[in-house]
Amino acid sequence: MKLLIIEDEEGLRESIEEYFNEAGNICETAATYPAAITKIEMYRYDCILLDITLPGGNGINILKRLKSNNHTDGVLIISAKNSLDDRLEGLDLGADDYLVKPFHLSELKARVSAIIRRKMYNGNNLLVFNEISIDLQAKTVSVHNKSLKFTRKELALLIYFIANKGKVVSKNAIAEHLWGDGIDLADNFDFIYSHIKNIRKKLVEAGANDYIQAAYGMGYKFTGQ
Amino acid sequence: MKLLTLYNRVNIITTVIVMLITGIIYYQAISWILNDQNDKALKVEEDEVFDYVNLNKQLPQVFESKDQQISFTEAAPNSIKREFINTDYKKEKNEYESGRGLISSVTVNGKYYKILIVESKVETEDLIQIIFGITIGVILFLLLVLLIANRLILNRLWQPFYAILKEIKLFNITDNREIAQTTTSIDEFVELNQAATAMTGRARHDYKDLKTFTENASHELLTPIAVINSKLDTLIQTENFSDRQSKILTDLYSAVARLSRLNQSLLLLVKIENRLLTDQHSINLRLLIEEMLIQLEDIFNDKKITITTGLTDKEILASPYLIEILLNNLIINAVRHNYNGGNINIQLTAESLVIANTGATVALPDDKIYTRFHKSSSSDGSGLGLTISKQICENFGFALNYKYQSPHHYFTVKF
Numbered sequence: 001m002k003l004l005i006i007e008d009e010e011g012l013r014e015s016i017e018e019y020f021n022e023a024g025n026i027c028e029t030a031a032t033y034p035a036a037i038t039k040i041e042m043y044r045y046d047c048i049l050l051d052i053t054l055p056g057g058n059g060i061n062i063l064k065r066l067k068s069n070n071h072t073d074g075v076l077i078i079s080a081k082n083s084l085d086d087r088l089e090g091l092d093l094g095a096d097d098y099l100v101k102p103f104h105l106s107e108l109k110a111r112v113s114a115i116i117r118r119k120m121y122n123g124n125n126l127l128v129f130n131e132i133s134i135d136l137q138a139k140t141v142s143v144h145n146k147s148l149k150f151t152r153k154e155l156a157l158l159i160y161f162i163a164n165k166g167k168v169v170s171k172n173a174i175a176e177h178l179w180g181d182g183i184d185l186a187d188n189f190d191f192i193y194s195h196i197k198n199i200r201k202k203l204v205e206a207g208a209n210d211y212i213q214a215a216y217g218m219g220y221k222f223t224g225q
Numbered sequence: 226m227k228l229l230t231l232y233n234r235v236n237i238i239t240t241v242i243v244m245l246i247t248g249i250i251y252y253q254a255i256s257w258i259l260n261d262q263n264d265k266a267l268k269v270e271e272d273e274v275f276d277y278v279n280l281n282k283q284l285p286q287v288f289e290s291k292d293q294q295i296s297f298t299e300a301a302p303n304s305i306k307r308e309f310i311n312t313d314y315k316k317e318k319n320e321y322e323s324g325r326g327l328i329s330s331v332t333v334n335g336k337y338y339k340i341l342i343v344e345s346k347v348e349t350e351d352l353i354q355i356i357f358g359i360t361i362g363v364i365l366f367l368l369l370v371l372l373i374a375n376r377l378i379l380n381r382l383w384q385p386f387y388a389i390l391k392e393i394k395l396f397n398i399t400d401n402r403e404i405a406q407t408t409t410s411i412d413e414f415v416e417l418n419q420a421a422t423a424m425t426g427r428a429r430h431d432y433k434d435l436k437t438f439t440e441n442a443s444h445e446l447l448t449p450i451a452v453i454n455s456k457l458d459t460l461i462q463t464e465n466f467s468d469r470q471s472k473i474l475t476d477l478y479s480a481v482a483r484l485s486r487l488n489q490s491l492l493l494l495v496k497i498e499n500r501l502l503t504d505q506h507s508i509n510l511r512l513l514i515e516e517m518l519i520q521l522e523d524i525f526n527d528k529k530i531t532i533t534t535g536l537t538d539k540e541i542l543a544s545p546y547l548i549e550i551l552l553n554n555l556i557i558n559a560v561r562h563n564y565n566g567g568n569i570n571i572q573l574t575a576e577s578l579v580i581a582n583t584g585a586t587v588a589l590p591d592d593k594i595y596t597r598f599h600k601s602s603s604s605d606g607s608g609l610g611l612t613i614s615k616q617i618c619e620n621f622g623f624a625l626n627y628k629y630q631s632p633h634h635y636f637t638v639k640f
Contacts, residue, residue, distance in 0.1 A: 009448050015455035019462070080447040102451035102485050105458040153523070168461045172478045179520065180553075191523035216471035218461055218478070 001046040001116055002026045006036040006062065007078065008054050012101075016049065019105040020112075022166070033057030040066060040073070046119065047074040047112050050095070052086065060089065067094045074115040078103070104173035106164045113163035129162045130224060131208050143206035153178055154199050161212065161222035170219040196220060229379050236371060244364040248357070255356055259349040260325065264309050267327035270295065270342050278333050292345040297331075300339040305330035314345045322347045385409035389418050396425050398432045399498055436495055443492045450485050457481065483607070490609040494597075497547065497616045504544050510573055511536040513545075517552055518571075524560055531568040539573055541640060543621045551617045554610040555580050555636055562634070570633070576640060581633040588629030595625075 003020055007013040008031050017027045028043070030036035033056035040048070040062060048066070052059040063075055075095045079086060087098045096115045099108060117127065117136075125137040134141050139155055141148045150158065160177055161169065171189040178192075196212060204210050215221045270293065277285040284297050294314070307329050314324025326343040388407040396404060404422045409415060457477060466474065496502055514536060518525075525532055541548070559569045559582035567583035593599045595615045600608035618625040624639040 009452060011452035012448070012455050015452070015459045018459055019455075080444055080451070101447050102454040102481075105455050168464070170458065170461060170478055171475075172482050173458070176482075179524070191527045194523070215461070215464075216466045216468070216474075218466075218471050218475050 002044075003028070003112070004036075004039055004043075004045045004048045004073075005029045006039075006049060006054065006059065007051045008032065009051075015105060016108065019109065019167070031055075033059075033062070036062055037065065040071070044071065045073045046116050047076060047096075049108070049112070050075055050077050052077060052079040052090075060093065063090065063093050063095055072119070074112075074119050076108075076111055076115060078108070104170065104176065106160070106167060106169045106173045107177055109167070110160050110163040110177070127159065127162065129165070132158075132162075132203065134159060134162075141202075143203060143208040146206055148202050148206055150199075150202065154195055154202075157195055158199055161220070165211075165222045165224065168215040168219050168221045174219070228383065229376065232379060233372060233375055236375060237368060240368060240371060241364070244367070248360050248364070251360060252353065252357055255353055259352060263325040263344055263346065263349060264327070266293075267309070267325065267342050267344060271327055271329050271340065274329075274331060274340060274342075278331050282334060284331075284333055284338065292348075294343045296341045297338045298341070300330070300337055302332075302337040303330075304337075305339045311346075312343060314343050314347075316345070323350065382411070385411060385414040386417070389414065389421055393421055393425075398428055400500075436499065439491060440495045443488050443495070446484075446488050450481060450488060453481050454485065487607045487609070490607050490613060493550070494609065494613055494616060497613065497620055500620070502544050502547055502620075504546075505542050506545050508541055508543060508545055508548055510539045510541060510548075510578065513548065514552060514571060514573060517549075517556060521556060521560070524557075525569075528560060528563060529566045530560060530563055532571070533568065534571045534573075536571065536573040537575065539575055539578075539640070541621070547617045547620065551614050551638075554614045555638075558582075558610055558636075559584075559634075578638040578640075579635055580637075581635045583632050584634050586631065589627060589634065591627055594627060 001024070003025065005013055005016050005020075005027060007016065007029070010031070013029050013031065017029055020027050028039060028045075030039050033054045036050075036054065036059075037057075048062075050059050050062060059077070059079075063077070066073060066075065076097045076099060077087075077090045077095045078099050078101060079090075080101045090098050096118070097111050099111060125135060127134040127136055131144050132141065133143075133145075134155070136159075139150075139152075141150045141155060141158065156178060157174065160174070171192055174192050175189060178195075200210060200212050209224060211222050211224045213221045213223055274285055274295070285295075287295055287297070292314075305328060308327075310326045310328060312324055312326040313321040316322050323346045324343045325346050326341055329340045329342070331338050331340055385407045389404075392404045392407070395402070404418075404425050406422070407414065407418050409418070457474065461474060514534070518532060518534070556569070556571075559580050562584040563569065563582050564584065569583075570579075570581040572579040572581075594611050597612050598608040615625050618638060624637075626637045626639065628635045628637075
């Protein structure tokens, strides 16, 4: 997939670029409003990560420009402004999603994957990873065409892992993804462990590979190609 | 004491005293004048007696007059001193009135006589009484008029004052309502009004500055937190960590998560206080609570907390975003301050939402729990949860109350 990261904060821009830079991905970056405009005038992207506050202009105008030119690039707004108006304005103008800083890269990746999935496989709601296939519409999981019973959270977690395959995902990121960032129960992530144990058990019993590995007690990694 | 009462009291006391003094002086003056009148009449009578004696060389005949009596009695020569006296006037037998008399003397044909001329003072006294009566009447009437006038004038005069006072009472630093200008031509009140407006303006300005500062500071913090977060996410991809390093990384994650939540909470508070989240939607609280309980199931299970509910349908008009935060805060608090194997009871009725949880066996300090950054020593929260909850409730005109009734802590939202 081809991504454009429009973000003026160098540290953040580099991290995102590095996280997304893997085989099959092309990441371009723009640090200022004029640079971003130049890019979107010349190239098309699968997904554009758009910061709202940029030197030289407002990110919202970039979104307007894209839409007025009928470009169908996916747009995910990343903003420090967690104001409801902003969120609504962005989504009203045709942004696909809105993510508030600070966020976990794994969360960003999951959101971007979802946007691209919607764009590329229009109408096809099947997410396939090797022997595992997930029907996103019906919210069912099957392995080797054998249907499995997954709870809502287990399913969410599996999709999250697949989107971040090959990456170590921290427990904090998983907790925030599953329970929202309102969860403030500190360092007790035992409940994550029990979900992961369940997912592993169900997948392995159905004959799938054991893709989920614990990573140094910090998080988990979904391995495999 | 009300200004009017105090003013009336001072006013009436001084009026009565002044009137009393005037009355006494008045009475004395009139008495003196009328006495003088009487004395002149007595003197005229005396002169007449002298004239008569000079002319006729004998005492005049004593005849009964309606209000004057003269008597002559023989006395030792030069024993009589001429003087005016207050005496009784014998009207009829055994009936006396007060009178004024003149004692004088005359010598007729070598005989020395004492003359006593007495005049009735009844009419004079009647006159004094009437005058005094009228005076008292006037005083009372004047007092009455003063009372009414004071009330009317004061109420009207002080109208601008009460208007300004009402405005000041209505003043709320968080809303943008200006102190209304009261139209008055009284300099003092104009000045008061200006001072009140200036003062509230200054307070509001300072408050706004403080809020802007909080907002900006929180905003500025977001980017570095975002960078730290993303760098941590990148760092853990490099793998090959020792146990010690992963422990450090885990701690870092927790600290950043906490910092980030704290920051979000501060921003949220500013937004609620600035009334920036004003969207209103109809929300079915029962459904929302049920959904949340499912969402948080793992967390209850983790602490082996039993949830019991009694939920009736309740629709409210509010911001779903804020209501979710409110419910989340209250429920998470009920979990966090609970013990393993404790219980939580949630009751939703048309009037209120009550969340009761087991926990520490001492009541929380009711006056402190809503202040920013107040938290129990064992709490690992931000110390802003209840402050935010309270603000959200106030935002929608709900009341948030706490009570402890062993073994449960109760938080009640009254709609």
